[in-house]
Amino acid sequence: MRDDEDMRRITLAEVAEKAGVSLSTVSKVLNGRQDVSQVTRGKVERLLEAHSYRRTTRAAGEAPLIELVFHELDSVWSMELIRGVENLAKAHQASVVLTESGTRHAPAADWIEGVLQRRPIGVVLVFSSLPDAVKQQLGARSIPFVIVDPAGDPEPDVPSVGSANWSGGVAATRHLVDLGHRRIGIITGPEDMLCSLARLDGYRSALNMAGIVPDTSLVRFGDFHVEGGLRHAMDLLQSPDRPTAIFAGSDLQALGVLEAARVCGLRVPEDLSVVGYDDVMIARWSSPALTTVHQPLRAMGEEAVQMLLRLRAGEPSVTRLELATSLVVRNSTAPPATETAVR
């Protein structure tokens, strides 16, 4: 058990004393100033962390900036989130600092330095998780942060925005069942992402509800990219008892399925129905236009900023928000062809 001294909040003066530095040096570290040696900075940061220091008032000089960080700016998915964040930032007279940094799991170490210097209103991270050191450093500066979680695997103590993956999987599969399909393949996302598993479970449940026993040979784990969709669809479509419909776990994978169908000489939707996931712009532009599960990416970006602003104002805020998904029916799905109708 921690003693009483450790349990109460530490003051900056006490941090300065323990570190053997001046109060102004501690303040420089808190404000991300560069004119402090690495050794001193490290000492102060460790004390702040050990005592879970939290600034109770925001720094003077907070800039009207919202930080938006991605591990990867891909052209399809990121832009919708950017637009959501940009829309709401603009409505609050704030500008958006956009950064690409790190891996799927966390931004790179040097990223935090820049944030501490810029002193933004808050930070929106498009990552599955956040290292404890980063949480502590942002917390110590009273900079609120929200995760927009693509994988659906947020840590319980981090405010995050996601969407209803399981329901999306149910909606896509139920639509195909309702059209009369019985052999329905699925190419979901990577096996180590919760969103892939949630969509797959939704698919299985929808089949079970319709009295169809899921056939494990029709299940594939993809990579959310076109190439994965193409490769797995070629495999599914060349099997002797091929599916009459494929639920692709992303619109990009669905484009790969369309290409596989073209290569195999199958018409969509006459010979093969295809359902995507995300409803990014390309879903509207593909030929035929994709039936897909709408993931409200723009609204997720907007909600993340709303959550930041509530946290900053000290208002109560939910820790986890899941926005609804919905099926959008376009031209890539139809009832299955009877055997004689197939070319």
Added chain:
Amino acid sequence: MRDDEDMRRITLAEVAEKAGVSLSTVSKVLNGRQDVSQVTRGKVERLLEAHSYRRTTRAAGEAPLIELVFHELDSVWSMELIRGVENLAKAHQASVVLTESGTRHAPAADWIEGVLQRRPIGVVLVFSSLPDAVKQQLGARSIPFVIVDPAGDPEPDVPSVGSANWSGGVAATRHLVDLGHRRIGIITGPEDMLCSLARLDGYRSALNMAGIVPDTSLVRFGDFHVEGGLRHAMDLLQSPDRPTAIFAGSDLQALGVLEAARVCGLRVPEDLSVVGYDDVMIARWSSPALTTVHQPLRAMGEEAVQMLLRLRAGEPSVTRLELATSLVVRNSTAPPATETAVR
């Protein structure tokens, strides 16, 4: 003619005297501070403009930020430019502030206020032109700016980055001619954008060089979007003497052409060849993958930042840079089918 007094550079002390305000008030206006009345601000700005005031040293407190401004964040085209700017900014330890503002011709009036407050390293604008007042305001603060010009219509006094539109039009058309096509349609961009006209002229020249008389009935002005491509392609493909190939002035328009072909029961490339323009990611992902003219959008973003950094360092820099375009051959083009081969 202007008198000698007006011709020499004015000092800030003189501006203060003429405006009847203190030097510190002039400094506040220059630095975008908000604690100055609109009337005083206007008076000072007008004096700075009348005397073409240019700060010769940069303000203390310049932030390691690069401003990137679009009139429209569309998911296809903007992201490539963003990545280029982001890449190069990161290499120089700068962050990117992303803003969507204004119309195709200029950012909205309130945008400049934020820039003056943030004091960035420089500004990259994705606009065809820039109002004189904005040029003056940035110049007075010694904030360099570069235009990435989608339309190819830059003002001669503004540093800008573009790409070789005419050559792109030649390359696309020559490829189709070399495959044996004689009836080649074109759906270029809007008639009021120079890039549309440059691509159209390239198309005409390539036809003329091959001894083919351009047929004006095969020329359409589109909108660079999928819908325009679809509409014009339906029109071209339903005419009695339809083209065997269509050069679409953007990849999005090419997607519209693919959809028109599907609706008309024409196979691509067997019955119809299609060439796009831009080479954004969707060109690789469409079914079939698009033969297209590569416009080096990411490199254009990088060059714009390079140009900014040169301007900031006071190094000589070209005013207009045009990067090369190149043809990328994929699966949407083939020799024309003979009459009997058409279904």
